[in-house]
Amino acid sequence: MLFSPAHPMHIPDGFLSVPVSVIAWIISVVVIGIALKKSSGELKERDLPLIGVLAAAIFAGQMLNFSVTGGTSGHLLGAAIATILLGPWPAVLVMTSVVSVQALIFQDGGVLALGANLFNMAVIGVFVAHAVYTLITGFLKKQSWGVFVAGFVAAWSSILIASLACALQLALSGTSPANISVPAMGAIHALIGVGEGLITVGALAFIFATRKDLLKLGDAKPANNKGVLIVGSLIALVLAVLSPLASSHPDGLEWVAEEHGFIEAAKDAFYNIIPDYTMPGISNPALATIIAGIIGSVIVFGVAYGIGRAEKRAKNKGSAQS
Amino acid sequence: MKEFYTPGKSPVHEIDARVKLTFTLAFIIFLSLTPSGAWPAYILFLTLALSIALLSRVSIGLIQKRALLALPFALATLPLIFTGPPPRVDLPFFQTLGIAYSPEGLVRFVSITLKSWISLQAALLLSATTHISDLLTTFQQLRIPKLFVAIIGLMWRYLFLISDEVTRMLRARSSRSAIVPGSRGGGNVFWRAKVTGGMAGSIFLRSIERSDRVYSAMLSRGYTGVLPASESQPIAKNDRGYLILGLFLLMLLWALGLLTGG
Known part of the structure; x- marks a missing residue:
């Protein structure tokens, strides 16, 4: 087993409440559906093998690591590099394949929790990476090193924002108090994100030196990805603002959830199947x-x-x- | 990298993959819906999982070993013991320390960890007794888009090839990274990251180039951008019976959980 220890972002089953899992599943399925439609419609038939083989490469590439200090090591998750090489929609498909196979075959992440894991890594990870990368390369158009800065920040923020989403899902499920899970997940992944960013930059430098033409693959049709750019920026902004808010309140999100009663409403809907806790x-x-x-x-x-x-x-x- | 599939001819291996997938999903969903503190229901869920494991002749020790992998995630819920809902009680035996814990939070922590452990065993059983090719056919039969199934199929085909490549690269790196005792080996963190990044970059580059060759190979075998459909067979009568019986049992266990849980 080369994948131990499990990546701290793959949520196992049992840690998310059913309503949270179901909502995450619905969002992920819709986004992946759009990605599939875009891929089968406007992309060329040549992309099927490209996406499949690159998904295998990202999966295998997650074994790559380097020691930082002591026992800790930097890893690659790959959402950012996939987005930069392929553009956002194919990258969603690549990450979806990677995360699904990890859950269904290697038990890295739960089956019911797969919806949430897909949402965090294949949707948020890719969208945020795309938004950040596009914005920064836009600013630093003239500098040749702009690609590398953009690559680093995109990789780092995709990891950080995805981990914040993960922490909020745990808090919403009542599994982990927001005032502890959000700062803890955020702090750990701010560090993990540096490793991700450094490997991404290294990979970009290698590709830049050998096949510069590939780095233009991603922004071949920037107009089509405007939606991703806007949504990605919004997700990053909302989560960056919402998480500190949620964690600064003593009872965090659970309080918000209880205040608005939507968790109770969701629970009632499920438990009403057996009225008043008795058998019919x-x-x-x-x-x-x-x-x-x-x-x-x-x-x-x-x-x-x-x-x-x-x-x-x-x-x-x-x-x-x- | 090793897949968990264990070939065999047990009754569990022979059940239709659609039935196994549905049952596993239902098992995990019903277990998740079971409220915390429903200990009798947990024991029955666990017994059910272990019975199926026994029937499938997959080594239970191996399953338990793999099931421990998700345990570190329990750290995320550990704070519940202290931040759980009031009333808070002083820790027994350590009253002088004055640390208060929430009994309800403790129950929730133990329940979540148990549920996660039992769910993982169910998922492990599915992948131990179902080959990926059956799973892919199942996806297609369940109307998951063909394009997506094809991507996963292609990915699976090249996964072990590429991961062997990565393993060779890692071996090459470590064989060039001997450290003389007493002196520092290699460069600083950034240098190490750059080396690893170069490895990642070359893997991606090779894979992109490999996908070109895969595409030509597909074209030469008559690929037109459309994949051939797989034939769909109805689920055997016996298997359907198992599924209905299994789902009924899960519902019963869940009802028991609702009645006994907090």
């Missing part, structure tokens, strides 16, 4: 608990017993044959 048709809650408990236990232990028996028989058969 049985009015006594204690009795209902006992009955549900007995039925559940009997079935589960029936399954376990059956499997145990089958297993034993298979073993006996195996030993008899040998």
Whole structure:
């Protein structure tokens, strides 16, 4: 296993509440849908192998690391470099493939939490990187080193903003108090982001020296990506402002959520399926608990017993044959 | 890099991948919906996962080892013990320190960690018994856009090739980075970052060039920008029965969780 320790941005299952996971899934699916449409429509058929192979390269590239001091090391997540090389929409697809395979095959990040992880790394990471990169290269058009400054800041801010989004999702789920998770995640990722930025600049310098033409791939059609630019800037601004606000309040976001009652509303909708915590048709809650408990236990232990028996028989058969 | 798929011929391996994917998702969703502190329900969820693991003949020890990987994330919820909802109680045995903790916060912390651990086992079981090619077919059958499935398929095909390349590069770097005892080896952090960045850059460059060759190969085999559709077979009657039974059981466990949890 070369991927241990797990990257602190891949949220496992169990840490996000179902409403937060569902909302993140919906947003991610919509954005990825748009990315797919853009890719199959206006991009050339040649892009399918490019996106697929580059996704593999980003995935494998995440193994690259360098020691900073002591036991800590710098890693590459790759949202920024993918955005710079391919442009935002294909980069969304690249990061979506990487994060999905990590969750479904390597269990780096949860399955239900995949929506949130996609939102943080494939949507926010890419959009923010694109906005920052475009804005800074616009300012520093004349300087040849503008690309590198823009690359560093884009990589750093994509990591930082994505981690803030992650912290806010945890806080909204009531898993981690905002006044601790936001500063902690922010501080850790402000450092991790420096590693990401340095590797990104190194990679850009290498590509700049060998295949300068590739660095123009991303802004081939800047007009089409204006939406990404605006949304990316907005996300960066809102999260940069919202996070300190959320963490400065003693109870952070949970307070906001409770104040507006939307978490309760969401919970009620889910729990109303069994009205008043009783089984339909049985009015006594204690009795209902006992009955549900007995039925559940009997079935589960029936399954376990059956499997145990089958297993034993298979073993006996195996030993008899040998 | 190693995938977790363990080939085998157990009943779990043979179930339709669509059924396994749906059941795993439902398992994780129902477990997430179970309120904190519903200990009996957690035990039953865990028993269910372990029974299926036993049936699939995947080493339970291996699953447990992999399941520990997500544990560091529990750090994120650790503060709940102290910042959880009031009432706050002084820590037993350490009363002189005057540290107050929230019992409800503690229950929530333990519940979240347990749920995460059990969910991870369910996800591990899915990938241990389902080959990626079956999973890709499943994606297509579940109407996930063909283009996306094709991207993941291509990515999977080249992932191990490229990760071998990365491993060779890392080995080359470390074999050139011997440090003489007593003296500092290599340059400073920026120098090291530049070297790593150069490695990343060359990997990306090689991959972009490789994708050109892949594209030519695809063209020469008749690729026209449209991928052939995979045929869809209906789920076998038995498998459908398993799925319905499984979903019913999960709902029951969830109901039990609602009744016993806080």
